Amino acid sequence: METPNPGTECSCGCTKDAQAVPTGxxxxxxxxxxxxxxxxxxxPCCGAPAGPPASPYEKAGYSICPYVDGFVTIGQDSVPRVxxxxxxxxxxxxxxxxxxxxxxxxxxxxxxxxxxxxNGESPVLVTANFKLSFDHLRRELQGVHAWIxxxxxxxxxxxxxxGKGTFGTDELVNRLKRSRxxxxxxxxxxxxxxxxxxxxxxxxxxxxxxxxxxxxxxxxRDIKNFLGQNMSADKKMRTVTFSLTERLVLIxxxxxxxLKPAAIFFLATLFVSGIGPHFYSLPAIINRGLPALATLTxxxxxxxxxxxxxxxRLPGTAFSVKGIISGVALSFPTAxxxxxxxxxxxxxxxxxxxxxxxxxxxxxxxxxxxFTSPTGVEKEMKRFIPVQLCATVLGALFWLISAF
Amino acid sequence: MxxxxxxxxxxxxxxxxxxxxxCGECTRVCPHAVFELTDKKAAIMDKDACMExxxxxxxxxxxxxxxxxxxxxxxxxxxxxLKGPSKATCSTP
Ligand code: SF4
Ligand code: SF4
Numbered sequence: 001m002e003t004p005n006p007g008t009e010c011s012c013g014c015t016k017d018a019q020a021v022p023t024g025x026x027x028x029x030x031x032x033x034x035x036x037x038x039x040x041x042x043x044p045c046c047g048a049p050a051g052p053p054a055s056p057y058e059k060a061g062y063s064i065c066p067y068v069d070g071f072v073t074i075g076q077d078s079v080p081r082v083x084x085x086x087x088x089x090x091x092x093x094x095x096x097x098x099x100x101x102x103x104x105x106x107x108x109x110x111x112x113x114x115x116x117x118x119n120g121e122s123p124v125l126v127t128a129n130f131k132l133s134f135d136h137l138r139r140e141l142q143g144v145h146a147w148i149x150x151x152x153x154x155x156x157x158x159x160x161x162x163g164k165g166t167f168g169t170d171e172l173v174n175r176l177k178r179s180r181x182x183x184x185x186x187x188x189x190x191x192x193x194x195x196x197x198x199x200x201x202x203x204x205x206x207x208x209x210x211x212x213x214x215x216x217x218x219x220x221r222d223i224k225n226f227l228g229q230n231m232s233a234d235k236k237m238r239t240v241t242f243s244l245t246e247r248l249v250l251i252x253x254x255x256x257x258x259l260k261p262a263a264i265f266f267l268a269t270l271f272v273s274g275i276g277p278h279f280y281s282l283p284a285i286i287n288r289g290l291p292a293l294a295t296l297t298x299x300x301x302x303x304x305x306x307x308x309x310x311x312x313r314l315p316g317t318a319f320s321v322k323g324i325i326s327g328v329a330l331s332f333p334t335a336x337x338x339x340x341x342x343x344x345x346x347x348x349x350x351x352x353x354x355x356x357x358x359x360x361x362x363x364x365x366x367x368x369x370x371f372t373s374p375t376g377v378e379k380e381m382k383r384f385i386p387v388q389l390c391a392t393v394l395g396a397l398f399w400l401i402s403a404f
Numbered sequence: 405m406x407x408x409x410x411x412x413x414x415x416x417x418x419x420x421x422x423x424x425x426x427c428g429e430c431t432r433v434c435p436h437a438v439f440e441l442t443d444k445k446a447a448i449m450d451k452d453a454c455m456e457x458x459x460x461x462x463x464x465x466x467x468x469x470x471x472x473x474x475x476x477x478x479x480x481x482x483x484x485x486l487k488g489p490s491k492a493t494c495s496t497p
Binding site for chain 1: 407408409410411412414416417429431432433434435436437440453454455456457458459462464465472473475476477478479480481482
């Protein structure tokens, strides 16, 4: 190709190569300039300047994910290499996912990924396709050359997915085949998060795929030590924890899933608060309704936030009991101050309903903890759901009576 | 987990020491250190810590462990009461 001329301004403001347009043909140039040799990459045309050229790894219909910073070529395969440092965008998506905002969109495409520059001998770490699980793992792999096999767990974390069976033997065996892992690595070992053991039978995996499962640590934060200690974990790495931070991050989701039912419940409360000696009174909706809402909100905070936060401090083994204690602690002073004018019946009514709510929500928190047994939860529920129901009905009745 | 103890004396966990071959797999998968390996046999050291996740029973190569596994989640149990176990889901992702 000839060295292009400096170029001239055309009427639309873009710069065109004068030489490329033979005289007399300018009206049909768009059609005859089809030879790629005639188009120069660095010449800006109408509109925005041209971006960088397409990467050789781009495929029609696919886009390269922001957490992928390159590709590792091994044999005929090119495997996406992921960043081991989380970007501000990743942190935002973590916060959104933790707050239950658009949670269902935090999926990672299942399949094989790489960190660093792994080869046939590098370890293979298996995880779930929930973005948070994936992020937790890759940020612990700075400086580690490894393969990451992401299973399709429908965007659910390892622990919950293993309980549901989506982080399970079948999916693992299937994903091993589809990722053609056996043609990429020379060893036959895969490291699974220990909490996946609820869904995966190592024996079956070996039988069906030939791969040996090695149980990794419970927490991603121990993965480097685990790899460094010749893939062995001590008791501490093998045991789940439920620290204050681990509990606090769960609270936003607990609260977010309550917003809708709470709104309905609040409307019903306002409605009931209007009932009084004059059949129905609009001012009572405000006078009686607002203190009632404040007390019930305290019940929600007590059950969905305070109980999880103080889980190890509150007395009682049953979560419902912890919920009763925190419920009374928050709702009683609130009712006394804001609804004291309704007398003993009114205050008692509100505290009963708020405490029932707190106890119920606390009981529901069992699902978010890693130590409650289903037999225990069922026992607790059979004992406390009747109590919660009675308290709600009685409380509502007292609240109604207090208006007369 | 020693800081947290849930309702005691309810776990359905059982171990048949006769059948156990002492492979140690249960000590590796249990997230509550319920088992310990002594003299090539597994022993239940802390039954009340068991949360019935079923990992040990699923991974014991000789089926020496039985437990009725499940999810210790009230929302899930309510749903399974209402809709039947096959349709129940728990809200936590
Ligand atoms: S997994 Fe089974 S065979 Fe192996 S040590 Fe435990 S009980 Fe014994
Ligand atoms: S069921 Fe789970 S918690 Fe209980 S002993 Fe087995 S692995 Fe441990």
